[in-house]
Amino acid sequence: MATRITLERCAKTFPDGTRALEPLDLAIEPGECLVLLGPSGCGKTTLLRLIAGLAAPDEGGRIAFDGTDVTARPIEARRVGMVFQSYALFPNMNVAQNIAYGLKIRGDAPAATAARVAEMLRLTQLEGFGERRIDELSGGQKQRVALARAVAIAPSVLLLDEPLTALDAKLRESLRIELKRLLGALKVTSVFVTHDQAEAMALGDRIAVLSRGRIEQIGSARDIYARPATRFVAEFVGQVSRLNLPGRGEVLVRPEHVELGAPGTGSFDATVAVCTFLGNLSAIELCTDDGQTLLAETRVPVAAGSRVGVTLDPAYFLEPRS
Amino acid sequence: MRMKRPAFALIAPVLTVLTCLFLIVPIGMSILAGVTENYFVGVRSGLTLRWVGEVWGLYRETIFLSLQVALATLAVTLVVGVPLGYVLARSDSRWVRALEEALVLPVAMPGLATGLALVLAFGTFRDFRASWVFILVGHVLFTLPFMARSVAAVLSSINLPVLEEAAASLGAGFVQRFFTIVVPNAKGGVLAGALMVVTLSMGEFNITWMLHTPLTKTLPVGLADSYASMRLEIGSAYTLVFLLMIVPLLIAMQWLAARGTRTLPSKRG
Amino acid sequence: MRASRLLFLTALPALVIFIAFWLLPVSRLVLVGASGKEGLAAYLSVVTNDIYRASLVNTVPLSAAAALVSVGVAAVVGVYLQRREFRGKRVVVSLLTFPLAFPGVVVGFLVILLAGRQGLIGQVSEQLGMEKVVFAYSLAGLFLGYLYFSIPRCVLTLMAAAEKLDPALEEAARSLGASPWRVVIDVIVPALGPALVASAAICFATGMGAFGTAFTLASKINVLPITIYSEFTNYANFAAAASLSLVLGVLTWLILMAARSLSGQGSAAA
Known part of the structure; x- marks a missing residue:
């Protein structure tokens, strides 16, 4: 059921000429959680935005979901659930309306939408918060709503852009565990961007370590830690x-x-x-x-x-x- | 030195009181004159609504036309100015900045010049020249920047690009995003801009005077006419009508501004 | 590419309105301005033609004086209102901003009520046993009108600027022995500088183009807007009206731009 993502020769050069991403090939297996790990400016967010459809790869790059070329599809046609670092919750809607947004856009029946929203609130332990306004929520609750909203549409791919970075350390750890449980239950192909190696090791089935627009190494947490392919990886992880x-x-x-x-x-x-x-x-x-x-x-x-x-x-x- | 202090401390309050009197007393006089039987004799001649009644008889068409033009101006600035405000907030390209500058020109240049330009350019299009739409054009030019900037200011204070990306990731196309995310979040700016547009349109004289015809007179045009040709009481009563129309808008604007500064969401880091 | 094209389409209606109803008419105005018998020299007529020059000589000092007095008064009032808390302050501040929404003709009428033939000043002077003072229809009346619409705008700008004054600076100056006057000159005025310049420029520009007030008070006084208007309606001298209004427009625009760059403000819209 889950989607396989393939990238071929995907590079990204910004209009000012800076090369954010060197040409790369990458296959993300159905249902796995791939963590993109690296320091700021390494290209991990750019890579995520290419997969999301928020940015287009340079000429010649190709992105496919389950073999279907989606390179030319904008994000709204890719069915990706996305969780943003700043949560990006709509301030003009309450919690339930935020979660229902994607379902409404899709044209789901009101009854089905309501049921799905209730299910999402339960899944993210937000029962009773449906009517809350966004500015009445704590950081952790906002993050849960953002996750519930992204997951509600049953996306083919779940993309998470430093979703825990804005939280304080204690909360980050507890949400990390919650997220791992959730990703395990959903079995959706997910890509998770972070600069925090503990987060990467806890969540990633595989970790891709990036530096200066290149994937330095890709492998399990154990591989990356015990058998770093490059000196950069050895020094960045652990x-x-x-x-x-x-x-x-x-x-x-x-x-x-x-x-x-x-x-x-x-x-x-x-x-x-x-x-x-x-x-x-x-x-x-x-x-x-x-x-x-x-x-x-x-x-x-x-x-x-x-x-x-x-x-x-x-x-x-x-x-x-x- | 010690002697000078009290004098120094008095200057500010005295000047403040005098300034307030200078600005407020004539308004009060105008209101009073509008409801006084004979202003030359004074209030003891009795209070009356007769002059207001005469204004209604002589000038009610101007009141309706002003309302009509103001609402039409509002409609156009909503349809054109809200999207424009969105573009101003979303794009930092040179072209958009240039457009922003250009659109302020009709406000920065004297209204007389804008009016003259419109008359010389379109005066030969008889039907257009004679219709109230000609006045509408001038008012739209003059008010559009206010709506667009009011909307842009509110949209710049939230993290709009990410909100739009989030909406897009949930399947919303451009038009859906505009109506479900952009417009609802710009509500405060739209409302403030709308009040501003209506107020400006109702009070616009400098452009309108050049654009009006005997059959298309707005309220301020009628005011100028009454000041020149009617007795003082009628001019005053007419002014009173204008104040009654415009002051509620001004109060609403200030209420909105006060509310805005209190509850404006702080920009996230 | 897609995104920028969508943004372009979104701004397109505004662009079309601007081009069709402002840019083209104003370009036409430029041509009309040069269509008279003097040709392009019409654009210099504001200094070469005696009547126009006289009009300019009336308008510039009048607007400048009104701007300076307005800013001076508004600086004192604005700082005072910003710092003093008293009951009903919000009401006073609201009342002070109402004149901003008055068209020029109404301002002219209010000046008539103050200084006209049946005006307050005339009555008071008569009751004091003096000669009846009437000046509404003269340059002085016009000056009063300019003050009336300039002061509120300046007060608002300067209140906002005064809010940002750092009280510690004044306290520091005081602690160093500066007298209140010295504090004003050395601390407050420099800190308000940009706001003062911006307000003065906006008042000056508004005064230069103020048509409604002059129209109500006096068609006798030759100020530029009145001159332009009478060239157009009384003499049907379209070329002169066009060239003069363009000169006036460019002049006010330049003043506003200069003030903006001096004060570092984002907007020239008054």
Whole structure:
């Protein structure tokens, strides 16, 4: 039932000549949630807008839903549900009217519309809020309405543009879990744009990491984290230290793979420069004797200035191609 | 220095009171003169509605024509000016900015010049020249920027492009978006613009004087006529009628503005 | 492309109205202006022709003086009204804005009621045992009329500007020992500067083109709008009327543009 999205040679150049997106091919499998992850300006939002039909790819690019070419179709003819960072709720309508909007445009019967709206309110845990005005809602509620409105029309594709970014940290986490549950239940093909790697890893069946208009790597959260294809991916997703080892040259290592012990017990010794207590663990910044910085973490805090022995297992070294 | 302070502190309130008197007293005098039996003798000659009655007999056609022109002007500015306001708010292209500047020209230039231009250009089209529609044209030129800007100001204060994208993602085409999203959200601006348009149209003289014919006289044209040829009481009573028509609009406009500043949604970051 | 074409179509009716009923007629006016026996020189007649020059010499100082006095009065009144809270202030401010909606003819009539043959000033002066003072139909009456429609506009602009004054600046000046006069000159006037310039320019431009007031008060006084009107109706001198009204139009437009760039305001529409 869910839609397969394919992009072929899609590039985007803005009228002022800046290249937002290098030519790319991408297939999004039916029912999967693909997260576009990257820093601001990497082209992730542009890519989403191409899929949505809010922007057209440069000459030669082609976008297809289930094999049907939709490149020339405007957004209103693509049946994509879209959730915006600023919610984009219509201030001239209440919650129920917002959710019903797409159904009304489609010409659904009033009874069917009302039933669908009630279902959406239930699904997003907004029962009783139908008559509320938009400016009476909290940020989290607004986001739920935006989601309900997008999902109500049973879109073939659900597009989410940083939907949680405007919320505060606590709420963001709880809504993230809710969203994961919802996407799992809907089984709709979805594309989710974010710059937050925790969000990406929690929600994405696959993650595409973008940088400077290119997809650096695409794969499962585990792949991206454990086997980053490029140095950019290694450094953007999770923390990583770059270390020059005698005889081995430069290696990349994650903090959790740096084992600490008593001085003299490891491959080399180092000094604790900073130790930050984070609750479940402590983040440690080590300074090696030859002046390099190495990130590590421990369950037990270590005083700054103490000497520790460091063991590195080469099996865990990250090996990006570039 | 100490001696100067009270004098300094007095200047502002005294000048304020004098200014208020200067602006308000003549209006009061005009109202009074309009209902006084004999203004030369004064109020003791008695109060009467006789002059208002005479105005009704002499000039009621001008009142109806002014209402007709004002409502027609409103209709045209709604149909033409609201979409224009939307374009002004949505586009930042050079052409649109140039159009915005151009449309203000009929307001910036003296009405006499606009009127003269219209008469010289269309004077030979007899039927057009003789009809009230000729006056309507002048009023539309003069009021259109006010409607468009009022609408544009309200639409610029909300995040319209994203709202439209959201509506489009839900299947709404351009026309549907315009009527379900743009117009309802521009309501405040449309209302303020409408009041402004009607007020301006009812009071317009400088263009209208050039455009009118003996058979198409608006209220201000009739006022000029009565001031020149009728006794003071009739001119005053006529002015009173004009005030009765225009003051409710002014009050509504101010009420709307006061309400707007209180409840205007703050722009999201 | 689609989007910009839709926007173009949306603005098209307004564009058509503007071109058909303003741009073409005004272009025609330009041609008519040059169609007289002097040709293009007609556009200079406002300085070369004695009657027109006299009219200009009447109009410019009158409008300028009215603009300056209006702005001066309005600055004091505007700042005062902005800062003082008193009962009924909103009513007073509303009343002050009503004259904005009056056509020029009504303003002229109100001046007649003040300073005409049966006017208030005449009656008061007579009762004080002086000679009856009547000046409505002279340049002074016109000046009063210009003040009447200029002051409300300036008061509103300056109230808005005064709202943005930072009281800390005045307090700082006071703390440094400045007298109230010095505070006005060193702090308030500079801060109100753009609003003062803009208001003065709008008043000046409005005064230059004010036809209704002059029409009611005096066809005797030669101010430019009256001159243009009588060239058109009394002498059927279309070329002169056209060229003079264009010169007047360009002049007012230039003043408004200059004020706008000086004050950094977005709109010239008064």
